[in-house]
Amino acid sequence: MTLFSFSGGVHPNDNKQITKDKIIExxxxxxxxxxxxxxxxxxxxxxxxxxxxxxxxxxxxxxxSAEGMISANVHSSVTGVVEGITYAPNPILxxxxxxxxxxxxxxxxxxxxxxxxxxxxxxxxxGIVGLGGATFPSHxxxxxxxxxxxxxxxGVECEPYLTCDYRLMVEKTEDILKGMDLIRKELKINxxxxxxxxxxxxxxxxxxxxxxxxxxxxVPLKVVYPQGGEKQLxxxxxxxxxxxxxxxxxxxxxxxxxxxxxxxxxAFYNQKPLIERVVTVxxxxxxxxxxxxxxxxxVFKLIEACGGFVGKxxxxxxxxxxxxxxxxxxxxxxxxxxxxxxxxxxxxxxNMTSLNCIRCGKCVRTCPMGLVPxxxxxxxxxxxxxxxTDWHVLNxxxxxxxxxxxxxxxxxxxxxxxxxxxxxTIVKQRAKNV
Amino acid sequence: MFEDKRLLVTYSPHIRENRLTSKIMLSVxxxxxxxxxxxxxxxxxxxxxxxFLTIIFTLLFEALFLKIRSKSVxxxxxxxxxxxxxxxxxxxxxxxxxxxxxGSFVAIIIGKQLxxxxxxxxxxxxxxxxVLLLIAWPARMNEWIMPQPIISGSFFxxxxxxxxxxxxKTEIITHGHIITNNLVDLTGxxxxxxGGSLGEVSALALILGGLFLxxxxxxxxxxxxxxxxxxxxxxxxxxxxxxEKTIDPTSHLFAGGLMLGVFFMATDMVTTPITRIxxxxxxxxxxxxxxxxxxxxxxxxxxxxxxxxxxAFVPLIDYYIRPKSFGESR
Numbered sequence: 001m002t003l004f005s006f007s008g009g010v011h012p013n014d015n016k017q018i019t020k021d022k023i024i025e026x027x028x029x030x031x032x033x034x035x036x037x038x039x040x041x042x043x044x045x046x047x048x049x050x051x052x053x054x055x056x057x058x059x060x061x062x063x064x065s066a067e068g069m070i071s072a073n074v075h076s077s078v079t080g081v082v083e084g085i086t087y088a089p090n091p092i093l094x095x096x097x098x099x100x101x102x103x104x105x106x107x108x109x110x111x112x113x114x115x116x117x118x119x120x121x122x123x124x125x126x127g128i129v130g131l132g133g134a135t136f137p138s139h140x141x142x143x144x145x146x147x148x149x150x151x152x153x154x155g156v157e158c159e160p161y162l163t164c165d166y167r168l169m170v171e172k173t174e175d176i177l178k179g180m181d182l183i184r185k186e187l188k189i190n191x192x193x194x195x196x197x198x199x200x201x202x203x204x205x206x207x208x209x210x211x212x213x214x215x216x217x218x219v220p221l222k223v224v225y226p227q228g229g230e231k232q233l234x235x236x237x238x239x240x241x242x243x244x245x246x247x248x249x250x251x252x253x254x255x256x257x258x259x260x261x262x263x264x265x266x267a268f269y270n271q272k273p274l275i276e277r278v279v280t281v282x283x284x285x286x287x288x289x290x291x292x293x294x295x296x297x298x299v300f301k302l303i304e305a306c307g308g309f310v311g312k313x314x315x316x317x318x319x320x321x322x323x324x325x326x327x328x329x330x331x332x333x334x335x336x337x338x339x340x341x342x343x344x345x346x347x348x349x350x351n352m353t354s355l356n357c358i359r360c361g362k363c364v365r366t367c368p369m370g371l372v373p374x375x376x377x378x379x380x381x382x383x384x385x386x387x388x389t390d391w392h393v394l395n396x397x398x399x400x401x402x403x404x405x406x407x408x409x410x411x412x413x414x415x416x417x418x419x420x421x422x423x424x425t426i427v428k429q430r431a432k433n434v
Numbered sequence: 435m436f437e438d439k440r441l442l443v444t445y446s447p448h449i450r451e452n453r454l455t456s457k458i459m460l461s462v463x464x465x466x467x468x469x470x471x472x473x474x475x476x477x478x479x480x481x482x483x484x485x486f487l488t489i490i491f492t493l494l495f496e497a498l499f500l501k502i503r504s505k506s507v508x509x510x511x512x513x514x515x516x517x518x519x520x521x522x523x524x525x526x527x528x529x530x531x532x533x534x535x536x537g538s539f540v541a542i543i544i545g546k547q548l549x550x551x552x553x554x555x556x557x558x559x560x561x562x563x564x565v566l567l568l569i570a571w572p573a574r575m576n577e578w579i580m581p582q583p584i585i586s587g588s589f590f591x592x593x594x595x596x597x598x599x600x601x602x603k604t605e606i607i608t609h610g611h612i613i614t615n616n617l618v619d620l621t622g623x624x625x626x627x628x629g630g631s632l633g634e635v636s637a638l639a640l641i642l643g644g645l646f647l648x649x650x651x652x653x654x655x656x657x658x659x660x661x662x663x664x665x666x667x668x669x670x671x672x673x674x675x676x677x678e679k680t681i682d683p684t685s686h687l688f689a690g691g692l693m694l695g696v697f698f699m700a701t702d703m704v705t706t707p708i709t710r711i712x713x714x715x716x717x718x719x720x721x722x723x724x725x726x727x728x729x730x731x732x733x734x735x736x737x738x739x740x741x742x743x744x745x746a747f748v749p750l751i752d753y754y755i756r757p758k759s760f761g762e763s764r
Contacts (some may be wrong), residue, residue: 006760160449231760245760275450315442321449328441342448349442350450355511356553358455361708369760375752392759400447403680407455408553412446 159320523633
């Protein structure tokens with residue numbers, strides 16, 4: 001039992017009890033239902049359309065092909081007819097080019113991906129991306145230029161309310177372990193760790209049973225948000241620090257979320273592309289659930305499957321309450337990154353009356369990246385992006401701890417998100433000038 | 435499908451810790467209650483009059499200024515209340531109403547609002563006011579009366595006295611050394627039965643308040659501890675070698691405004707460093723300056739000056755004491 005942890009972090013009420021014992025249910029779609037599958041559900045270049053209007057597509061058929069190295073394939077999650085390629089609402093980009101497919105056949109079969117390929121090609125063909133939230137294309141992570149000696153399976157799920165990873169760990173333990181073994185063998189990794197927060201004792205116990213058989217170690221971690229953040233997790237689990245601005249592979253570590261590992265298992269053993277994922281639907285819905293949802297399903301279908309709203313929804317969040325993004329319409333389709341749908345009513349929302357900073361310093365002590373939010377906020381407001389670089393704004397992981405603890409309710413992390421974008425633009429311009 | 439224009443779009447995070455600025459300020463008010471109670475016990479109507487007037491004046495000035503700046507007049511962040519109580523505690527029990535009014539004006543308008551209001555002031559507003567009054571009306575600000583417990587029934591008689599530190603300073607200046615034995619009544623300065631400003635008379639009550647703030651996590655040990663340690667690290671050797679030139683260290687600790695300064699003024703979040711290391715530097719600086727002023731300066735007290743001087747260093751400290759960013763190599 002190690003309780004070594006990173007410094008900082010917060011302890012929000014996790015509210016996982018609402019859905020933690022709800023067995024994953026398939027969300028069934030019927031004839032004439034429409035899904036909208038975005039071309040860009042991953043970090044990197046959007047995939048390019050390879051279907052057109054009125055095309056017939058089958059479940060598992062490739063509809064968007066990866067463009068370049070950092071990109072990912074997109075497959076149809078249903079069998080039907082392409083109604084058109086239009087824009088669908090999206091919480092990050094506002095609207096996003098998507099394929100609308102009207103279901104014509106409620107089949108359960110799926111076109112298989114080519115099994116003769118190498119492991120990396122299979123992962124790439126299956127369109128697998130990091131399902132923890134960052135949606136980084138997995139094949140890139142799995143072809144490291146350096147020797148990897150530690151592989152950490154991230155089963156932390158530190159976001160409050162979300163239980164999708166937890167349910168997978170409890171229900172699909174062996175599949176996850178097989179996927180894990182696959183990656184270990186492929187990359188010839190000695191040291192494999194499954195990291196789980198201590199508030200999930202059932203998951204810890206189940207994994208412990210397989211420790212000998214699959215030769216890995218379960219590392220229970222202290223319950224603190226953002227324990228599941230990649231760099232925090234590495235520090236807590238193996239006491240190593242990833243240098244600033246570097247990827248974990250620099251120190252010979254890769255981290256994959258349990259959901260990602262499971263999709264890799266599915267791609268390799270069942271030749272199944274990534275066309276569905278588990279989504280925790282919780283908050284003000286009649287019956288909160290963990291649903292296995294086809295990518296592209298509009299959010300209202302998920303709400304319907306949970307018996308509808310309780311009261312009047314005021315805020316609908318895609319993801320968890322700490323890092324999730326708000327959506328404007330329940331027509332927004334579920335993407336590969338959607339880990340949860342959280343519905344808040346007016347009365348669930350905190351009082352957001354903002355006051356001046358009183359310099360209490362709570363954000364400084366809470367920041368898991370050792371940053372100084374109040375000073376960075378001043379530089380952000382004054383658009384002093386050069387100074388912000390000196391104050392390491394690019395090291396901000398946007399976890400939201402600073403905003404969460406601020407007694408004056410200042411939108412700290414919001415400033416830094418904007419600032420990071422600006423700073424990155426400057427960095428890119430510089431690179432071009434050289 | 436549910437599409438409502440009233441679906442709220444905001445940045446994450448969507449939940450917040452239940453800890454508000456107004457509540458933090460209110461905790462400071464609660465922490466001051468023991469000291470306020472002691473001052474009312476010993477100075478009776480004098481104390482009540484001062485608290486009443488400072489609260490009225492400060493809130494009035496705050497509201498007036500916000501009105502002039504066309505900001506929403508909200509006194510509910512409770513910060514003006516904290517300033518008013520701290521100012522009142524820094525005044526002698528016999529302060530006339532105009533002195534209180536000027537003090538409130540200086541604290542709220544010059545000390546705080548001219549800099550931009552809540553959180554923007556570089557100096558502790560109550561201390562700015564106290565020091566201005568001390569320099570402008572030294573006689574008025576050094577008019578002390580004997581504490582008279584409410585239960586003694588004499589509400590209006592006021593017997594003049596001096597503060598222990600003031601007396602010691604006078605003796606050293608006029609005679610070159612201390613002539614009165616046991617100048618400081620230690621039990622008195624611990625419980626509050628000595629002459630002094632409203633809030634500084636009882637060290638015990640102030641320590642209780644300070645412990646409450648520590649317990650509630652409103653302040654941390656860094657500033658109080660380093661303040662006291664660095665203060666004593668000058669006072670103790672000096673007293674050891676020149677015992678006739680100063681009162682003993684225990685008296686230094688409990689007589690005068692040190693405890694009020696240590697727990698309530700030097701820990702004011704707005705005017706102190708944000709990092710723990712910065713706070714330690716701040717505390718050490720306050721302790722050293724206080725000791726130097728008390729030992730070698732013309733004023734018997736050095737707490738206010740020390741804290742104000744260190745307040746001026748805060749932006750510099752915050753700028754140069756940047757914590758190590760995660761994974762940073764330096």
